[in-house]
Amino acid sequence: MSLTLVQVIAGGLLLGAVYALFSSGLTLIWGMMNVINFAHGDFVMLGMYVAFLVWTLMGAGPAAAVPIAALVLATLGIVCYFALIRHVMRGPMLAQILGTFGLALLLRYSALWYFGANFRTLPENLVGGTLQFGTIRIESSRLLAGVVALLVTAGLHLILTRTALGSRMLAVAEDAAAAELMGIRPDRMQATAWALAAGATGIAGALIANFFYVAPTVGETLGLVAFVTVALGGFGSVPGALVAGLLIGVVESVSAYAIGAVYKDIVVYALFVLALWLRPQGLLGKA
Amino acid sequence: MKPTGWTRLFGAAALSFGLTGAALAQSTVKVGALYPLSGVAASAGAYAKAAVEVALDIINNDHPELGDLTLAKGTGLPGLGGAKVEAVFADNQGSPAAGQNQAIRLITEEKVVAINGAYQSGITLTASAAAERYGIPFLTSESVAASLTERGFKWFFRTTPIASDFARIYMGFLKDMKAKGAKVDSIAIVHENTEFGTSIASVVSATFKANGLNVAQDIPYSANTTDVQSQVLQLKDKKPDVVLFVSYTSDAILYAKTMKSLDYRPQIMMADDAGFNDPAFIAAVGEIVQGVFNRASWVIGPPGSGTYLVNEMFKKKSGADLDDTSARVLQGFLVLVDAINRAGSTEPAKIQAALRATDLKPNQLLLGFKGVKFDEKGQNILASALVMQLRDGKNYVPVWPKDQATAEAVLPYKGW
Numbered sequence: 001m002s003l004t005l006v007q008v009i010a011g012g013l014l015l016g017a018v019y020a021l022f023s024s025g026l027t028l029i030w031g032m033m034n035v036i037n038f039a040h041g042d043f044v045m046l047g048m049y050v051a052f053l054v055w056t057l058m059g060a061g062p063a064a065a066v067p068i069a070a071l072v073l074a075t076l077g078i079v080c081y082f083a084l085i086r087h088v089m090r091g092p093m094l095a096q097i098l099g100t101f102g103l104a105l106l107l108r109y110s111a112l113w114y115f116g117a118n119f120r121t122l123p124e125n126l127v128g129g130t131l132q133f134g135t136i137r138i139e140s141s142r143l144l145a146g147v148v149a150l151l152v153t154a155g156l157h158l159i160l161t162r163t164a165l166g167s168r169m170l171a172v173a174e175d176a177a178a179a180e181l182m183g184i185r186p187d188r189m190q191a192t193a194w195a196l197a198a199g200a201t202g203i204a205g206a207l208i209a210n211f212f213y214v215a216p217t218v219g220e221t222l223g224l225v226a227f228v229t230v231a232l233g234g235f236g237s238v239p240g241a242l243v244a245g246l247l248i249g250v251v252e253s254v255s256a257y258a259i260g261a262v263y264k265d266i267v268v269y270a271l272f273v274l275a276l277w278l279r280p281q282g283l284l285g286k287a
Numbered sequence: 288m289k290p291t292g293w294t295r296l297f298g299a300a301a302l303s304f305g306l307t308g309a310a311l312a313q314s315t316v317k318v319g320a321l322y323p324l325s326g327v328a329a330s331a332g333a334y335a336k337a338a339v340e341v342a343l344d345i346i347n348n349d350h351p352e353l354g355d356l357t358l359a360k361g362t363g364l365p366g367l368g369g370a371k372v373e374a375v376f377a378d379n380q381g382s383p384a385a386g387q388n389q390a391i392r393l394i395t396e397e398k399v400v401a402i403n404g405a406y407q408s409g410i411t412l413t414a415s416a417a418a419e420r421y422g423i424p425f426l427t428s429e430s431v432a433a434s435l436t437e438r439g440f441k442w443f444f445r446t447t448p449i450a451s452d453f454a455r456i457y458m459g460f461l462k463d464m465k466a467k468g469a470k471v472d473s474i475a476i477v478h479e480n481t482e483f484g485t486s487i488a489s490v491v492s493a494t495f496k497a498n499g500l501n502v503a504q505d506i507p508y509s510a511n512t513t514d515v516q517s518q519v520l521q522l523k524d525k526k527p528d529v530v531l532f533v534s535y536t537s538d539a540i541l542y543a544k545t546m547k548s549l550d551y552r553p554q555i556m557m558a559d560d561a562g563f564n565d566p567a568f569i570a571a572v573g574e575i576v577q578g579v580f581n582r583a584s585w586v587i588g589p590p591g592s593g594t595y596l597v598n599e600m601f602k603k604k605s606g607a608d609l610d611d612t613s614a615r616v617l618q619g620f621l622v623l624v625d626a627i628n629r630a631g632s633t634e635p636a637k638i639q640a641a642l643r644a645t646d647l648k649p650n651q652l653l654l655g656f657k658g659v660k661f662d663e664k665g666q667n668i669l670a671s672a673l674v675m676q677l678r679d680g681k682n683y684v685p686v687w688p689k690d691q692a693t694a695e696a697v698l699p700y701k702g703w
Contacts, residue, residue, distance in 0.1 A: 011520075117332065121535060124703075137550060217325070257517035
């Protein structure tokens with residue numbers, strides 16, 4: 001019994017790390033530009049399809065899929081910024097919401113048209129099967145995603161807080177006009193933010209594809225969790241997304257195991273509402 | 288200028304020509320096909336659409352090679368002067384509200400004479416309520432929730448076997464397995480929590496309990512989930528002899544993967560059609576659910592047979608073998624159009640009367656039903672199903688009942 005509970009918690013932590021991984025891009029965009037990217041879940045979906053294509057066309061696993069997905073999605077992020085986001089940001093908040101929402105539908109239905117509605121999966125043992133510690137079993141594909149989640153989170157956090165690029169990006173986020181007077185180009189910084197965020201999302205997608213199904217609608221399923229993770233962690237806080245993701249993963253797993261799968265969402269959202277009631281800026285967000 | 292005799296004659300000729308033109312324009316019959324073309328069940332919806340397109344091919348073109356199958360011989364509908372049938376596809380988006388709106392659109396804007404659909408029981412529930420209000424026949428070929436035919440509807444018909452039929456089949460099958468020495472002392476039912484999963488689970492567990500089978504565990508869950516590890520661990524704790532899954536496709540894939548990663552295999556693993564029968568599911572994870580039992584009304588049959596040829600038509604269109612759900616869609620659409628043909632009219636009331644008078648024999652059908660005949664609730668009382676087992680991770684073969692089986696059931700569940 002207690003060993004099962006350890007398994008439940010281990011599974012919850014790994015699930016949570018994945019939530020954190022695909023939420024970091026969303027929180028970064030918010031922190032940089034105050035834009036909520038409703039197309040985020042569909043960026044993850046595209047990252048998953050990149051991994052799927054890398055495997056079907058090149059027969060390669062995550063070692064190739066992760067960098068390729070990061071590059072493809074980063075490029076897409078830049079394109080989206082210049083083609084859409086830059087323009088809707090000048091409009092009212094509603095235009096931003098509808099703009100990214102429209103982008104979400106465009107990506108989703110393009111995938112539906114191109115790849116068809118079929119569910120795909122990558123081969124079971126692309127990332128070396130399942131590891132066993134005593135009676136605890138952990139899929140190596142999930143473990144890999146969990147480890148990378150930590151690395152990506154740390155990497156993004158370091159870029160933002162320890163590099164000149166990060167300082168410039170934060171300066172633009174703080175006051176674009178003042179930053180421009182200091183010789184920083186807001187456009188370039190914001191495009192960089194989109195490239196970083198979308199790239200991280202591509203990495204997330206390419207790793208999740210190893211243990212999840214790939215389908216055009218998968219962004220819908222994953223997107224909601226991403227928003228909850230970001231809101232709970234604090235909008236704009238990359239470490240916050242990590243803490244919130246892990247928390248949600250464990251609460252979900254334990255409540256599903258102890259009370260029942262249909263109640264897990266109730267428990268998660270009740271805690272979510274309670275947490276926001278006590279701390280509206282999120283766990284690690286700045287008030 | 289006063290009209291002369293000639294201009295009057297011309298006028299009359301033009302008028303009559305115009306009328307014939309109108310009559311000719313009416314010679315396609317529009318039937319609504321409401322399926323999940325987007326949303327999480329979109330893969331099942333895409334196969335359903337392909338199935339309806341094969342049905343249209345069978346109806347509109349001459350197919351003497353298909354033997355006695357309804358409307359295969361000749362082109363179009365003989366009862367309506369050879370009129371062609373056109374399907375108007377609508378996307379229920381996996382949502383009961385969207386399904387109902389689309390049903391209303393099909394009726395009021397597309398002017399369809401009848402509707403076929405809508406895959407998910409929960410959506411058939413709302414969409415058929417709209418059809419009932421407008422007095423348009425609604426036939427479901429695949430939604431199995433018992434409640435659908437318990438509403439006293441006058442315009443609702445269902446060709447597929449339902450939960451009580453499956454419960455009887457599963458029970459008979461498990462009793463036979465027990466007689467052969469398998470342990471079936473405790474049973475777990477894992478089901479998604481909309482109309483489909485809930486209603487099947489409750490009917491099956493009531494039937495099992497009434498017949499002395501012990502349903503030890505009932506695990507409801509939401510199909511649109513990101514993780515199923517906890518449910519599999521609950522099963523692993525209790526170790527039931529038999530596990531029955533009532534699942535859609537995405538969740539079925541997650542269960543298959545999670546059972547493997549947690550190394551969990553029950554003695555007997557069963558699935559109630561839907562997700563476990565989706566060709567996308569079998570292509571994705573068939574290799575790791577070898578030996579799972581499933582119900583089906585459809586068997587591809589030996590090369591050259593009518594069912595084999597229909598499967599070839601479907602394969603050409605969709606790239607996959609005809610699965611049980613899509614086969615039931617195809618069959619249901621044929622039954623609906625057969626009624627329109629016998630009605631000899633596109634008037635809804637006449638189609639409804641023709642549906643009520645339906646009496647199709649096994650040789651006129653694609654599925655292994657004992658026939659099609661509706662009771663006063665609109666349920667096909669001659670529907671039936673078989674138990675199949677997934678072999679080699681690719682093909683379902685019929686294993687029960689004995690008289691229709693082509694292979695022996697293999698125990699215990701192999702998995703991967």
